[in-house]
Amino acid sequence: MERNVSSPFNVTSLPTQLPLNTTGDINATVKPFSVFDGCDHQVEGILFDLILQCVNVLVGIPANVLVITVLIYNRKDPSTSDIFLGCLAFTDAYFSAMPPISFLNLYHWHSKEVWSALKFSYGVKDTSGPLFLSCICLDRFLAVLFPILFGQLKHIKYRLSLSVMVLCLTFAYSGAKSVGGLPNFEKVFTGEILATFAWMMVCNMSILWALKRSRGAGKDEMHPMKKKAFKMVLSILCIIVFNYLPPVALFPFEDYYSSDLFRCYVQPVGFAFLNISSTIQPLVYLSRLEKMPFLPDTWEERSVKKCCSCVSAENTKTPRAQ
Template structure:
């Protein structure tokens, strides 16, 4: 492999570079490793990859179905559908890269393939938090500032915001692929921390407004608002489950040994974030009132068949009755 260059060749001129100089440190290039230097501490990396297998088995079909549902319901689309569609597409792309990652770890061991995998990790790192933040922003304005929301319902605003997110995502992914940037890990730490705080504040504000919006003298919330309340509450739980671990672990990078943070802390934190590619589409599909691509007649027939089978099943006779 062309990447396995001998370190003795790279450091054959010590008189030109003092041992404490930056040039000397950069010259001692280690051989390429698909485990990114964690060849003997790969347990956490494998844990992350095992959870990513859920994205392959469940996440890819679920995200594909979400995209199909959004296209099917485009005439009755909501303002957040463009963000949901972009998020589902990015999550499906990330899931497709998991088998390639496995093959590259244990068979190809190609530096070029590893670069494309790092790019997909950059896409997941950025697109998920940013598009979820856009969804929270859209719902926050709709509930808390309904008048302003009515003035900003034009599709062009959400399209422009989506393009901005794509540009930020590809810029971050390209930088992650190139590597070597000082303190680059802290860029993601700051991003996910800011996105987490924003999403939590938005969802708590939405829940607070919906909780206060009961009619005068009424204990029960309006059915539509009650449905929105449950929807936002479920999203808040998912945000906390998927994003709280990296938010708690990553800001304390300086307190870990470098190899501990790179080989154990980061993979575990990313594992919770990566599995969101399956949880997010499943939550969306679970909230659908009507299953697309199935007519009401077929659904009624299926329900009638199940009811008929349960009614016609012979009762169990006791020995005394015989």
């Protein structure tokens, strides 16, 4: 079953009228177009998905744009994973911009070409997120567990080549999804999400275990750089579990659900957790930053001084009141 077929954001075809000279049963009626596509009385899962997609529009777009801005300002001193983070932020911003177009096409345009374009955007989200996160995990995995090999592969050309390959796979998958009609095409996403989830879990658990052991005997504190890497990997692991575990746990058991239950509840809810990653991923990245590189230091110092003066004033008033 294709992604979000029950959601109004992923309807792939509109009801067609029978020809005037049809020879079919004259009592046959054309099913009217429904926003919920057969789930009119089971809308809870679809509404849950729609609410999270609206969050992507309001929060995800500015957050991803801010991530791209930070990466551009840090281009003189980049991290090895910045190219993967930039591609991920760009595809997430593109996907987050689609819901308003979906609403317009649902209630105004009714264009089949626009539906194909929307299916393409869902294909981009299905593929780019798991693959670019897998690339980030691979980069951190080599840096922590195989530092010598990581040093030999530190040149940007390797990451640029890997990013181009991921984008080619993403566009190929999205193009096939927008065309539709391919037999068992939905199994491709199920296999992809299972494989990438397993890979990311193995990488991150191995990294966390290695960083924990690296403190050495008698040392309670971790090295600052390793501590920073530990927090980064731990945040990625939380994203993986929260956003990718629901579809991984639900979708392989499609045959055990009734068609209505899977289409109206299981599939929209599972993809809702995947969709909201377009907001969670940039927010987690921004929360790890010590400062915004494009903000002047004087502005931050004034903010800190103002905050400190407010705290001092409160502390002064408290003893007087007592």
